[in-house]
Amino acid sequence: MNYKRYAYINTIGCQMNVYDSEKLADILKSHGFEMTREMDKADIVVCNTCSIRHKAEEKAFSFLGKFAKEKKKRPHLITVMAGCVAQQEGEKAFARVPHLDIVLGTQAISRFGRHLDAFKSGKRQIVDIEESDVIFEAMPDIPVSSGSDFDENKISRFITIMQGCDNYCTYCVVPYVRGRERSRSHAGIVDEITLLANSGIREITLLGQNVNSYGVKEEGISFPQLLEKVSAVEGIARIRFATSHPKDLSLELIHAIRDIDKVCNHLHLPVQSGSNKILKKMNRGYTRETYLQRINALKKACPGISLSTDIIVGFPSETLEDFNDTMELLKTVEFDSIFAFAYSDRSSAPAAKFLDQVEETEKKRRLNLLLELQDVYTDKKNKALVGNSIEVLVEGKSLKQHDGFIKASDKMKQMTGRSASNKIIHFPSENSAIGDLITIRIENAYPHSLWGYPLGVEKNEK
Ligand code: 5AD
Numbered sequence: 324m325n326y327k328r329y330a331y332i333n334t335i336g337c338q339m340n341v342y343d344s345e346k347l348a349d350i351l352k353s354h355g356f357e358m359t360r361e362m363d364k365a366d367i368v369v370c371n372t373c374s375i376r377h378k379a380e381e382k383a384f385s386f387l388g389k390f391a392k393e394k395k396k397r398p399h400l401i402t403v404m405a406g407c408v409a410q411q412e413g414e415k416a417f418a419r420v421p422h423l424d425i426v427l428g429t430q431a432i433s434r435f436g437r438h439l440d441a442f443k444s445g446k447r448q449i450v451d452i453e454e455s456d457v458i459f460e461a462m463p464d465i466p467v468s469s470g471s472d473f474d475e476n477k478i479s480r481f482i483t484i485m486q487g488c489d490n491y492c493t494y495c496v497v498p499y500v501r502g503r504e505r506s507r508s509h510a511g512i513v514d515e516i517t518l519l520a521n522s523g524i525r526e527i528t529l530l531g532q533n534v535n536s537y538g539v540k541e542e543g544i545s546f547p548q549l550l551e552k553v554s555a556v557e558g559i560a561r562i563r564f565a566t567s568h569p570k571d572l573s574l575e576l577i578h579a580i581r582d583i584d585k586v587c588n589h590l591h592l593p594v595q596s597g598s599n600k601i602l603k604k605m606n607r608g609y610t611r612e613t614y615l616q617r618i619n620a621l622k623k624a625c626p627g628i629s630l631s632t633d634i635i636v637g638f639p640s641e642t643l644e645d646f647n648d649t650m651e652l653l654k655t656v657e658f659d660s661i662f663a664f665a666y667s668d669r670s671s672a673p674a675a676k677f678l679d680q681v682e683e684t685e686k687k688r689r690l691n692l693l694l695e696l697q698d699v700y701t702d703k704k705n706k707a708l709v710g711n712s713i714e715v716l717v718e719g720k721s722l723k724q725h726d727g728f729i730k731a732s733d734k735m736k737q738m739t740g741r742s743a744s745n746k747i748i749h750f751p752s753e754n755s756a757i758g759d760l761i762t763i764r765i766e767n768a769y770p771h772s773l774w775g776y777p778l779g780v781e782k783n784e785k
């Protein structure tokens with residue numbers, strides 16, 4: 324009997340993991356699996372894991388642990404741990420999850436198919452945490468990134484352009500679980516983006532731990548040159564990228580953001596701390612002053628640029644004075660948004676051995692103070708946009724039902740999209756389609772979104 328076999332992927336962590344999961348899905352599909360959203364229906368369950376903080380790691384173990392009972396009921400069920408925790412744990416993963424079948428490290432994605440075949444031939448407890456020079460170009464002969472997503476209407480995709488990291492920030496596991504930094508060829512990247520554009524994708528986000536050093540080791544083209552090449556791909560309307568390391572943010576990149584139309588006027592520039600003492604201990608390679616200089620250069624060259632950052636509070640030996648330096652930096656820069664985290668000890672990263680660890684409750688307290696302060700600026704930035712006309716890339720129907728303070732809009736579909744500055748904008752529209760670029764006049768600002776009307780739709784007071 325010919326019956327269907329289903330695969331379920333649970334992705335934890337960053338955008339790179341989302342991209343990796345798409346590759347895993349491509350391989351699963353080429354091995355006859357169909358993707359499912361229903362875990363109970365799955366014949367193979369993959370957990371693509373993250374080890375950046377303790378909580379993410381625990382999430383992976385608790386998710387996979389749940390399948391012990393299920394495997395007793397359905398012995399044919401295959402369980403796979405992929406990603407950063409897999410790379411970190413290797414064989415040791417079986418001690419915590421004895422029913423695990425395959426442990427697939429971060430550089431083993433291209434060999435996943437081979438391991439599925441080995442499993443089929445009876446091999447059990449397969450571990451692959453080998454290093455590999457191959458990064459995505461030499462994947463199985465299936466269309467690159469046909470995508471695992473169920474959302475057929477998706478118009479935005481991530482694409483990894485480089486892997487690994489050589490920066491060794493003292494709190495970070497990435498250099499240990501993702502290996503040395505290496506860049507993909509620009510031809511491979513442009514080919515993949517062209518395929519995506521031909522399938523209707525309108526926005527792409529180029530991913531790397533430090534995109535500013537793209538191609539440096541390989542002596543290839545620079546990241547700004549790559550942006551030029553990508554912007555020549557027809558059909559792509561918007562280009563985003565993450566992450567830029569402040570120490571390597573070049574004038575050339577600032578000019579690329581200013582001059583290349585398709586590159587969004589938005590930069591994510593993780594500062595991590597506002598204290599020079601802590602930045603030094605983190606091995607970040609810049610000072611508060613050089614960070615602020617770069618922010619000023621950006622604001623001058625790209626007026627209205629939207630800025631976001633990552634911050635860690637409670638790094639070992641962070642005093643109230645150090646923390647206050649971070650609070651002050653937030654006031655000086657006025658970021659549009661921040662991602663803030665309590666420092667989490669990672670045993671493979673050097674900071675785990677640092678003295679003067681900060682109490683968990685104190686970390687939480689500082690985190691809350693920081694987030695409260697940022698709310699003021701997020702609100703201020705959003706409110707400043709009221710009255711402006713902003714170009715929005717339409718992403719789909721709005722899940723939010725606004726109480727429609729405008730009668731004319733009551734009968735219209737509620738749609739949602741994003742501005743180039745990455746703000747979520749809801750609006751009523753009868754005829755806009757997913758993937759359209761449409762100009763919205765902003766009427767209202769909310770903590771996490773904006774609301775407005777397409778130009779030409781008249782406001783009709785209640
Ligand atoms: N603890 C807390 N946050 C961390 N990050 C990286 N490592 C840690 C850690 N050990 C944060 C940094 C980084 C973001 C992706 O995660 O802010 O920029």
Ligand code: SF4
Nearest residue numbers: 488490491492495497
């Ligand atoms: Fe981690 Fe620092 Fe590399 Fe970012 S730059 S991945 S924080 S080591």
